[in-house]
Amino acid sequence: MTRFTRVVALLAVLALVLAACGGDSDDTTTTEAASETTEAPDETTTTEAASETTEAPGETTTTEAMGEFTAVATCFVTDDAGVDDRSFNASGWKGVNDALATGAVAADPIVLESTSAADYQPHVETCLAQGAEHIVTSGFKLADTTAQFAADNPDVQWTIIDFGSLGDNVTGLEYQTDEGAFAAGYLAAGMTQTGIVGTYGGVNIPTVSIFLDGYARGVAHYNEVKGADVRVIGWDVEAQDGAFTGTFDPADPQVRATCESQLDEGADIILPVGGAINLPCGTAIQDRGIEGALIGVDADAVEAMPGEYMDLWLTTILKGIDIQVQRSIEAHASGAPTGGSSSVGNLENGAIGLAPYHAWEDRVPAELAAEVEQILVDIAEGTIDWEKFVVGAG
Amino acid sequence: MSDQPDVPPDDVGDPGPSLMQRITGVGESARRALLLPSLALVLALLVGAVIIMLTDVDAWQLMGTDAGAAIGDMFEGVWVAYRELFAGAFGSVRGISETLFTATPLILAGLAVAIGFQAGLFNIGATGQMFVGGLFATWIALHVTLPSYLHIPLAILAAIVGGGLWGGLAGLLKAKTGAHEVITTIMLNFIAGFFVLWALKTSAFQDEGSNIPQSSPLPESVQLPTIFGDEFRVNIGLFIAIGAVFFIQWLLYRSTTGFEFRAVGSSPGASLYAGMNVAVLITLVMFVSGALSGVAGSTMTLGLPPYRVSESFPGTIGFDAIALALLGRSHPYGVLWSGLLFGALIAGGRTMQAAAGVSVDLVIVMQALIIMFIAAPELVRAVFRVEHGGEAADQVTRGWGA
Numbered sequence: 001m002t003r004f005t006r007v008v009a010l011l012a013v014l015a016l017v018l019a020a021c022g023g024d025s026d027d028t029t030t031t032e033a034a035s036e037t038t039e040a041p042d043e044t045t046t047t048e049a050a051s052e053t054t055e056a057p058g059e060t061t062t063t064e065a066m067g068e069f070t071a072v073a074t075c076f077v078t079d080d081a082g083v084d085d086r087s088f089n090a091s092g093w094k095g096v097n098d099a100l101a102t103g104a105v106a107a108d109p110i111v112l113e114s115t116s117a118a119d120y121q122p123h124v125e126t127c128l129a130q131g132a133e134h135i136v137t138s139g140f141k142l143a144d145t146t147a148q149f150a151a152d153n154p155d156v157q158w159t160i161i162d163f164g165s166l167g168d169n170v171t172g173l174e175y176q177t178d179e180g181a182f183a184a185g186y187l188a189a190g191m192t193q194t195g196i197v198g199t200y201g202g203v204n205i206p207t208v209s210i211f212l213d214g215y216a217r218g219v220a221h222y223n224e225v226k227g228a229d230v231r232v233i234g235w236d237v238e239a240q241d242g243a244f245t246g247t248f249d250p251a252d253p254q255v256r257a258t259c260e261s262q263l264d265e266g267a268d269i270i271l272p273v274g275g276a277i278n279l280p281c282g283t284a285i286q287d288r289g290i291e292g293a294l295i296g297v298d299a300d301a302v303e304a305m306p307g308e309y310m311d312l313w314l315t316t317i318l319k320g321i322d323i324q325v326q327r328s329i330e331a332h333a334s335g336a337p338t339g340g341s342s343s344v345g346n347l348e349n350g351a352i353g354l355a356p357y358h359a360w361e362d363r364v365p366a367e368l369a370a371e372v373e374q375i376l377v378d379i380a381e382g383t384i385d386w387e388k389f390v391v392g393a394g
Numbered sequence: 395m396s397d398q399p400d401v402p403p404d405d406v407g408d409p410g411p412s413l414m415q416r417i418t419g420v421g422e423s424a425r426r427a428l429l430l431p432s433l434a435l436v437l438a439l440l441v442g443a444v445i446i447m448l449t450d451v452d453a454w455q456l457m458g459t460d461a462g463a464a465i466g467d468m469f470e471g472v473w474v475a476y477r478e479l480f481a482g483a484f485g486s487v488r489g490i491s492e493t494l495f496t497a498t499p500l501i502l503a504g505l506a507v508a509i510g511f512q513a514g515l516f517n518i519g520a521t522g523q524m525f526v527g528g529l530f531a532t533w534i535a536l537h538v539t540l541p542s543y544l545h546i547p548l549a550i551l552a553a554i555v556g557g558g559l560w561g562g563l564a565g566l567l568k569a570k571t572g573a574h575e576v577i578t579t580i581m582l583n584f585i586a587g588f589f590v591l592w593a594l595k596t597s598a599f600q601d602e603g604s605n606i607p608q609s610s611p612l613p614e615s616v617q618l619p620t621i622f623g624d625e626f627r628v629n630i631g632l633f634i635a636i637g638a639v640f641f642i643q644w645l646l647y648r649s650t651t652g653f654e655f656r657a658v659g660s661s662p663g664a665s666l667y668a669g670m671n672v673a674v675l676i677t678l679v680m681f682v683s684g685a686l687s688g689v690a691g692s693t694m695t696l697g698l699p700p701y702r703v704s705e706s707f708p709g710t711i712g713f714d715a716i717a718l719a720l721l722g723r724s725h726p727y728g729v730l731w732s733g734l735l736f737g738a739l740i741a742g743g744r745t746m747q748a749a750a751g752v753s754v755d756l757v758i759v760m761q762a763l764i765i766m767f768i769a770a771p772e773l774v775r776a777v778f779r780v781e782h783g784g785e786a787a788d789q790v791t792r793g794w795g796a
Contacts, residue, residue, distance in 0.1 A: 080706060112747055113754050116709025118698055119744065121627065122492055126748045140606055144700035203591070206605050246588055 069333035071106040072134045072157070074099070075127035077120065079139035081248075082113045087275045087298060088207075088321050092138045092161050095325025102326070104333035105134075120145045128153060134332050136161070136325060140207070146170065157339055159328040161321060162207050164342045164391075171331075172342035173324045174391040175207075177297075178214025179379045180317040180352045181271070182386065183372050184295050185218020187315065187354075188269040189230040190368040193291065198267030199234040200243035200258045202274025209235075210389040211273040211297060211317060212242055217386055221375075233265055248275045256280035263288060269314060271295040282309035293360065300355040314364075316355035323351050344391060347380040417769055418511040419723025420659060427723040431732070433774045434721070434767035438760045443472045445759060446752055475750040482745025483738035489745070491626035497737025498628075498697070499524075501635040502690035503715035504722060504729040505642050506561075506683040510575075511724040512646055513679040514659035519564055519579025520687040521712025522586035527557030527688020528695040529590050532609055532703045535616040535696060536599065545615045546696070550634070553692035554685040560586060561684015562677055569673035575680070583712070591705045599703070609703035618697035631693035636730070638686060643726040645682075655679050687712065717765045736761065 076096050078089040099105045110130060112123040120142050127135045128149070136159045137146045147166040150158045158170040165172035188197045199215050201208040212235035219232045235242035243262070245255045255272075259281035262270055268290060272278035278294055278301070285292040286308070294301070294309070296316035301309075324345045345351025354376065357364050378384035415421055419430075447453075447468040456464040483493045503520045510517035530552040540548065564582055567573040593599055594607040601610040618629035646652040657665045658675050666672050694707045718736050722728025743757035767774050774780070 080709070110748055112744070115754065115758075116711075117704050117707060118496065118694070118709060121699055122741070122744050123748075125488075126744060130748055141608075141704060144702055148700060203607070204595075204605075205607065209605075246591065 069102065069104040069330065070335065071103055072329065072333050073130075073132050074105045074109040074134045074136065074329060075130065075132035076109065076111045076136045077123045077127065077138060077142060078111070078113050079141045080114045080116050080119070081139075082115065083111055085275065086304070087248075088161055089138045091298065091319075091321035092136060092325050095322035096136060096329065098322055098326045099329040099333070102330065104326075104330040117141065124149050128156065133157065134159065134329055136329070139163075140205075157332045159325060161325065165340055167340070169339040171328045171339050173321070173328065174342050174344045175210075175319050175321075175324075175352060176344055176346040176388060176391060177207075177317060177319050177352060178210045178217070178389045179347045180319070180354055181211045181214030182218035182221065182379065183354055183375045184271065184315060184317050185215035185220075185232070186222045186375055187218075187364070187368065187372050188215070188271070188293075188295065189219040189222035189228065190226075190371070191293065191314065191360075191364065192230055192267075192269050194266045194268045195229065196231045196233060196266045197269045197271075198243075198259075198262035198265070199232065199271040199273070200245060200262065201272075202245055202248040202277055204241060204244050206389075206391070208244075208273050209240065209242075210391065211271065213237060213240070213389045215271050215295075218375075221386065233262055233267055234270075245274070245277055248277060250276040250279050256284055259284050263290070263292070268292040269295065271297070271317075273297050276305070279305070279309065282312050285312060296355070302355070302358045311359045313355075313358060314360050315357055318353040318355055320345060320351040320353070347376055414511075414514065414516070415659075416771070418720060419725070419728070420511055420514075420656075422723060427725060427728060429780070430768060430771055430774060431721045431723065431728075431764075433778050433780070434764050435735070437767050437774060437777065438763035439476070441763050442756055442760045443476070445756060446472045446475050449753075471750070471752075475746050475752045475756075478746040478749040479739070479742035481742070482749075483742030487622060488626060489741060491622055491628040492741035492744075493734065493738045494632050495626075495628040495697075495737075496740045497733045498631040498635045499690040499693045499711050500714055500718060500736050501730055501733035502638055502693065503687050503711050504718040504733050505638055505726060506686035506690065507715045507719035508722060508724040508726065508729050509642060509646065509655070509679060509686070510683045511719060512659050513655040513676070514662070515565075515568075515676065515679060515683070516576050517561065517564070517579055517680065517683045517687075518576055518716065519561060519582050519684070519712070520690070520715045521708045522579065522583035523557040523560045523684040523687030524691030524694065524708040524712055525583075525586035525590045526560040526691070527553035527685075528691030528703070528707055529593055530556030530688070531692035532599065532612070532695045535612045536610065539613075540615065542615045542619075545613075546618065549616050549696060550689060550692050553688040555688075557688015557691060558681040558685035561687065562681035564684075565677035565680025568680075569676040587705075594703065594705055607705040612696065612701040612703070616696055617701050618693065627697075627699060629693075629697045631697045634689065634693070635733070638689065639726045639730045642686075646726065651675075651678070687715075690715075714761065717761050720765055720768050 074096055076093050081087065081089055083089050083093050093111055096105060096109050100109055110127065110132065112126060114120055114123060124135065124137070124145055134157045138161045140163045143160065143163050143166065146158055146160050150167045150170045154169055156169065159173060160166060160170060161173050162175070163172050164174060197219060199212050201212055216232045216235045216237050219230050222228060223230055243258055245252065245258045247254060255277045259270060259272065263284060269292060270281055272281050272294065278296060282294055292312070293314040294312045295314050298319045300316045300318065301313045324343060328343065347353065375384065411421060419427055450468050450471045453464045453467040453471065456467065482489050484490060503524065506520050506523065507517055531549040534549040534552045538545065538548065560582060564575050564578040567578050568575045591607055594609055599609040618631050620626060620629045621632065622628060646656065654665065654670050654675050657668070657670065658672055662672050690711065691708060695703045698707070714736055718732035719729060722732035739757050739760065743754050746752050747754045
C-alpha cells in the first residue's frame with residue numbers, strides 16, 4: 001500500500017510539474033509572438049516618410065551589420081514586472097535578441113528578472129560581475145540604481161528604457177508616444193457613432209498618461225478641423241488626470257468596471273493603456289453586443305493577442321521599444337559614441353507608428369484614412385501645431 | 395522549541411489538534427517540528443531538480459541524437475544550478491550579506507504571521523501592514539530632522555504604530571463584528587496598497603515636479619546603518635529582527651499575555667469561560683502582528699538602497715511570510731531559521747539565474763512546494779515511510795481559525 005501511495009504521489013507531482021511546464025511554454029510562445037509583432041512599424045501603412053525610416057534599421061543593419069559590429073557582452077535587468085510582462089520588459093528583451101541576431105550582442109546575453117525593488121541592485125552587480133559591457137535596465141524604477149552604478153562604472157555602456165539619460169555612458173530611451181496617440185484620437189473621433197470616445201490607463205504615470213494626453217488632443221484637433229463636438233471621457237488635458245484602474249492586472253474587477261462606466265456614458269471607441277487591461281473591455285463590448293472598438297498600445301494587438309477580440313481592434317499605437325534598444329546596442333557595437341543623451345523614439349525615426357486597421361480596413365472611410373496619414377506625415381515633419389507631452393525624467 | 399509541552403494525543407477529553415493547528419504546527423513537539431519541514435525541504439529540492447531537467451531545452455533537443463549526453467547534461471544542469479544557488483547565498487561576503495539582508499524583513503513578517511497562528515488567527519494582511527508601517531516610517535524620515543540615534547528609533551516606532559493600527563483594525567473587526575480576519579486582512583491589503591500609491595504622489599512624499607509614484611530620497615540620518623560597510627546591504631535591521639524573535643519567544647512562552655494568546659488559539663470558548671477578555675486579546679494579538687509587519691515594512695523603506703520609497707516596496711514578502719511561518723511551525727526560532735533559509739533561496743536564486751540560466755521562478759516554485767508538502771504531511775510520510783505518531787485519527791474539528 002505504501003508503495004502504491006508513493007507511486008501515486010510521484011505521479012501527482014509529475015503531473016503538476018508537467019502542467020506547470022505546459023503553461024510556461026505557452027506563455028513563452030505568446031510572448032515571442034507578441035514581441036515579433038513589435039517590428040510592425042516596418043509594415044505600417046502610415047506615411048511614406050515614416051515607413052522609409054523604419055525600414056532602415058530593420059533591413060539594412062541586418063545585412064551590412066554582421067562584419068561591422070564588435071559584439072558586446074550584454075545584460076538585461078527587468079523591473080519587478082518580470083520578462084514575460086507582454087509589455088516593455090518583453091519588448092526590451094526582444095530588442096537585445098534582435099541585436100544578437102545582427103551580431104551586435106555577444107553570445108548568451110543574460111536576462112535577470114526582478115521580482116521586487118530589492119532585486120535591482122544585486123542584479124546590476126551580478127551583470128557587472130559577469131563582465132557585461134552593455135547593461136540594459138528596463139523602466140524608470142531602475143533609474144536610481146542605474147545612475148549610481150553607471151557613475152561608478154564609466155567603462156560600461158548603459159541603456160535605460162522609458163527614462164532620460166543619466167550620465168555620459170547612459171543612453172536614455174524615451175518615446176513621444178503621444179504622436180501616435182494624437183493620430184489615433186483623430187481617427188477615433190472620425191469613427192465614433194455616439195460622438196463620445198473613451199480612454200483609461202493603469203496608473204497615472206508619465207509613460208501611461210502620455211497616451212491619454214495625445215489621444216485627447218487628437219480628438220480636440222478633429223473637433224477644431226471639422227467643427228465637430230466629439231467628447232473624450234477618461235482624460236482631462238488641463239488637470240492632467242483621468243480614469244485609472246490602479247492596476248495593470250486584467251483579472252482585477254476594477255479594470256472591467258472602469259471600461260463599463262465609460263460604455264455607460266456612451267463611449268463606443270476606447271483606448272485602454274497598460275499591458276492587457278484592454279482585454280476585459282473587449283469582453284464588455286462583446287457582452288453588450290454594441291458596435292464598439294478598441295485601440296491597442298505598444299505592439300499590434302491583432303498579432304500580439306490573437307483570439308476572440310480580432311474584430312474590435314481599430315488600430316494600435318505602436319511603441320517600438322525593441323527597435324530603440326537594438327539601435328542603442330548596435331551604436332555601441334559599431335563603435336559610435338553612445339550615451340550621454342536621450343534617444344527619443346518618434347514617428348520620424350520609426351519607433352512610433354500606427355498599426356494597420358485589419359478588420360476595420362473596409363469600415364474606415366478612405367477620406368478619413370487619408371487625413372490620418374496626412375497627420376502622421378505632418379507630425380513627423382513637424383508642420384502641425386500642438387502641444388506635445390514633455391517626456392523626460394518625471 | 396522544547397518549551398512547548400508535548401501533549402499526549404490520547405489525553406482524555408482532548409479532541410486533538412485542529413486542522414489549522416496541524417498545518418501551522420501550533421502545539422507540536424520539537425522532534426516533529428524539525429522532522430516535517432526538513433523532509434518537505436528535501437522533497438522540494440528533489441522536485442526542483444526534476445523541473446530543472448524537464449525545462450532544459452537544449453538537452454531535450456540533444457535527446458534524439460545522443461540520449462546519454464543529453465541525460466548527462468541534465469544532471470550537470472541540476473548540479474550547476476544548485477551549486478550556484480548555494481554559492482550565491484553563502485559563497486562570499488556579498489552572498490552572506492544578501493542572504494541576511496533578504497532574510498531581515500522575512501523574519502519580521504514571518505513572526506507576524508506566526509503569532510497570529512499561535513492565537514488561532516490567519517493574518518494574510520502582512521503586506522498591507524508593511525505598506526502602512528513603511529509609509530509611516532517614511533513620513534517620519536522625510537518630515538522630522540533629528541540625529542540618527544533618535545531619528546531611526548522614532549521612524550521604527552511610527553512603523554510599529556502604523557502597522558499595529560492596521561493589523562489591530564482587522565482584530566477589532568473580528569472581535570466586535572465577527573468579520574473573518576482572512577477576508578478583512580486581504581481587503582485591507584488592497585486599501586493599504588492604493589493608499590500608499592496615492593500618498594506617494596502627494597507633495598508630502600514626492601519630489602517637486604515629479605509625476606512618478608516614488609518618494610524623494612530619504613535623509614542619511616534615517617537610513618539603517620550597514621553592518622559590513624556600505625558596499626554590502628545587510629544593515630542593523632537584522633539585529634532588530636533577531637531581537638524581535640527573542641521578544642516574541644519571551645512574550646509567547648514567558649508572559650501572561652502570551653499564555654492568553656495561546657489559550658485563545660487553542661480554545662476561544664474555554665478562554666472566555668476562564669475569564670479572559672477574548673475580544674481584547676484578539677485585537678491585541680492582531681496589533682502585535684501588524685506591528686511586526688510594520689517593522690518589516692520599515693526595514694524595506696529605511697534599509698533598501700537607493701533609499702527612495704517606491705509604490706511596491708513590500709514586494710511578495712507578506713505572502714512569503716505565510717510560507718515561512720508554516721515552515722517554522724509558527725515558532726519564533728523556527729521562523730528565524732526559515733527566514734534565513736528563504737533569504738538564502740532568494741539571494742542564491744539571483745546568482746543561479748545569472749550563472750546557470752535557470753529562471754528565478756524556480757525559487758518561487760520551491761517555496762510553493764515546501765508549503766504543499768507541509769500541508770500534506772501524509773504525502774511526506776508516504777514518500778519517506780515515516781511512522782504515524784498516533785495522531786492519525788485526527789479529524790478536521792474546526793475550520794480555519796474559527
